[in-house]
Amino acid sequence: MIPSPRRHRLAAAASLVLLACAVHAQTSDPAAPNSPAPIIERNAPPRPAVRPRVTPPKPASEPAAQPSALTGDLFYEILLGELAFRSGDPGSGYSRVLDAARRLRDGKLFERAVAIALQSNSYDAALAAAQAWQVSLPASRDARRIELQILIRLNRIGETVELLRAEVAATSQIERPLLMAVIARNYSRATDKKLAASVVERALVDELKSPTSGGLAWATVGQLRLNAGDNSGALEAARKGQEVDPVSDAPAALALELIDPSQPLAEPIVTRYLASNTKATPELRIAYARVLVENRRYSDAQTQLQALTTSRPELAEPWLLLGSLQMQAKQDGAAETSLKRFIELSANQNKDKDADATDRGRSLTQAYLALSQLAERRKDLAGAERWLARIDSTDDLTIAQTRRAGLLARQGKLPQAREVIRGLPERTPEDKKQKFLAEVQLLRDAKQYQAAYDMLAQASAAAPDDADLVYDQAMVAEKLNRLDDMERLLRRLIQLKPESQNAYNALGYSFADRKIRLDEARTLIQKAVQLAPEDPFIADSLGWVEFRLGNTAEAIRILETAYKTRPDPEIGAHFGEVLWSIGQKDRAVTIWKEALLSDAENETLQETLRRLRVKP
Numbered sequence: 001m002i003p004s005p006r007r008h009r010l011a012a013a014a015s016l017v018l019l020a021c022a023v024h025a026q027t028s029d030p031a032a033p034n035s036p037a038p039i040i041e042r043n044a045p046p047r048p049a050v051r052p053r054v055t056p057p058k059p060a061s062e063p064a065a066q067p068s069a070l071t072g073d074l075f076y077e078i079l080l081g082e083l084a085f086r087s088g089d090p091g092s093g094y095s096r097v098l099d100a101a102r103r104l105r106d107g108k109l110f111e112r113a114v115a116i117a118l119q120s121n122s123y124d125a126a127l128a129a130a131q132a133w134q135v136s137l138p139a140s141r142d143a144r145r146i147e148l149q150i151l152i153r154l155n156r157i158g159e160t161v162e163l164l165r166a167e168v169a170a171t172s173q174i175e176r177p178l179l180m181a182v183i184a185r186n187y188s189r190a191t192d193k194k195l196a197a198s199v200v201e202r203a204l205v206d207e208l209k210s211p212t213s214g215g216l217a218w219a220t221v222g223q224l225r226l227n228a229g230d231n232s233g234a235l236e237a238a239r240k241g242q243e244v245d246p247v248s249d250a251p252a253a254l255a256l257e258l259i260d261p262s263q264p265l266a267e268p269i270v271t272r273y274l275a276s277n278t279k280a281t282p283e284l285r286i287a288y289a290r291v292l293v294e295n296r297r298y299s300d301a302q303t304q305l306q307a308l309t310t311s312r313p314e315l316a317e318p319w320l321l322l323g324s325l326q327m328q329a330k331q332d333g334a335a336e337t338s339l340k341r342f343i344e345l346s347a348n349q350n351k352d353k354d355a356d357a358t359d360r361g362r363s364l365t366q367a368y369l370a371l372s373q374l375a376e377r378r379k380d381l382a383g384a385e386r387w388l389a390r391i392d393s394t395d396d397l398t399i400a401q402t403r404r405a406g407l408l409a410r411q412g413k414l415p416q417a418r419e420v421i422r423g424l425p426e427r428t429p430e431d432k433k434q435k436f437l438a439e440v441q442l443l444r445d446a447k448q449y450q451a452a453y454d455m456l457a458q459a460s461a462a463a464p465d466d467a468d469l470v471y472d473q474a475m476v477a478e479k480l481n482r483l484d485d486m487e488r489l490l491r492r493l494i495q496l497k498p499e500s501q502n503a504y505n506a507l508g509y510s511f512a513d514r515k516i517r518l519d520e521a522r523t524l525i526q527k528a529v530q531l532a533p534e535d536p537f538i539a540d541s542l543g544w545v546e547f548r549l550g551n552t553a554e555a556i557r558i559l560e561t562a563y564k565t566r567p568d569p570e571i572g573a574h575f576g577e578v579l580w581s582i583g584q585k586d587r588a589v590t591i592w593k594e595a596l597l598s599d600a601e602n603e604t605l606q607e608t609l610r611r612l613r614v615k616p
Contacts, residue, residue: 197233316346508520521548
């Protein structure tokens with residue numbers, strides 16, 4: 001039976017009566033316990049009205065409720081306040097509930113008044129209720145936290161110093177890390193970020209001097225300075241944090257975010273921490289290795305990971321990262337050992353403590369693909385296929401099938417390989433583009449350059465502003481010796497993407513390699529160096545153009561550094577030729593032998609040896 005409207009009104013009134021009783025059944029002096037939620041999250045949804053429930057017994061240290069204080073009049077005021085709010089009159093509801101909260105000194109009623117104001121987007125009224133709560137119940141941490149949150153929301157950051165200082169003092173040492181994380185997160189949302197950093201620094205004045213919590217406190221201040229764009233101030237905070245608390249990882253973690261050629265003093269903070277702390281967190285060393293990789297400092301990254309796999313051999317992730325770097329450096333035997341160790345550890349790890357299943361699956365896929373590539377390098381195509389067969393994730397189907405297509409092409413089965421690529425699903429426009437590029441790459445690897453060029457030309461005509469297509473077409477044009485087309489396409493790419501270091505580098509190198517327009521070649525490559533100063537391949541191009549210009553000493557300096565950074569066979573081919581030209585033939589042959597061990601089929605290396613008639 002459908003209840004009548006009158007039944008609905010009676011039911012609502014009854015629920016509000018129960019709500020009023022339940023509100024006052026809470027403690028009338030709720031000094032908040034030491035909970036692990038130091039400051040409420042900004043923009044958190046207001047708490048719903050308290051529902052009827054059985055009130056648990058009060059701890060002996062907490063004053064009991066005083067039910068006799070709830071007179072009939074006050075009960076009626078609370079009821080009318082809730083009815084007014086639910087009927088679309090939040091102002092009246094707020095006033096009545098707040099008045100009852102003051103008279104009863106009831107924390108839950110104060111909280112309800114704040115919630116009514118927040119639900120009505122009346123932040124000034126919410127602040128007034130929170131401040132009245134603080135006056136009425138000075139020991140309430142909930143009142144202080146909510147007042148802090150609202151002041152931050154109102155961008156009245158300067159008024160939060162004493163409140164924040166009191167909150168820090170009331171937080172136990174074991175909860176300080178969580179508190180600092182919440183402080184950094186909440187204050188980073190302030191409009192005036194410089195003021196936010198200054199306010200937090202003043203509030204943490206005692207913490208900043210503490211040998212047990214100073215590192216974390218300074219890192220919190222530094223993070224806020226970093227958010228405000230004050231990188232030098234953030235670096236200074238990291239330095240001071242490490243001085244006062246050398247064993248804390250927080251200053252080093254902050255310094256990691258600052259590592260950059262323009263901040264040479266950031267990295268020593270990280271390296272000091274790692275060198276002086278035998279119990280340095282492995283996560284920080286892994287993060288440092290990743291930063292080194294991002295900066296193309298592969299050898300340094302490998303050193304860090306080798307140290308970690310030696311000290312903590314039971315950790316899986318470092319083995320995967322180390323194996324990937326070893327593979328990139330053409331240290332195939334070591335790479336295979338590291339990758340297999342990662343797979344073994346991943347299989348034995350307690351899944352409750354490991355990363356989530358998606359991350360585990362993605363990491364295993366990466367290892368299987370790497371091992372497949374290593375097998376392919378030693379021409380063990382059956383072994384390469386066996387590693388691919390272990391990939392069972394549907395999300396990684398495209399990657400596995402693309403690699404299978406490559407294996408078929410290596411066996412001379414190019415039509416079958418192209419069919420594998422064409423059979424891949426196209427769930428998004430990006431999937432379609434990746435399928436197209438994969439098929440073009442098959443043709444390039446098979447030296448079917450004209451077919452690849454035709455495909456790219458057709459696609460570029462349909463999408464003339466696609467920078468990837470323009471660059472790929474330019475590189476295939478170079479293989480076909482259509483050098484005018486290559487130059488036109490690369491200049492088009494520079495127009496589309498003025499910050500594309502690859503376009504400047506490719507065009508400059510093509511001039512240098514043909515010994516034409518060498519001054520322009522150097523200008524183009526120097527622009528690429530500005531855009532990617534740590535790229536060893538661009539450095540190789542610069543060394544090569546200096547050699548073509550007759551600046552042999554400068555060429556050797558640049559190429560030697562590039563080869564040490566990345567012992568790639570193409571860089572080795574150029575470096576060896578420059579050494580050969582000045583009579584250092586034994587050293588040149590040694591470098592070429594190393595290069596042949598890493599990739600005996602490299603075209604640049606093979607062409608250099610044929611032209612110079614050298615048989616290392």
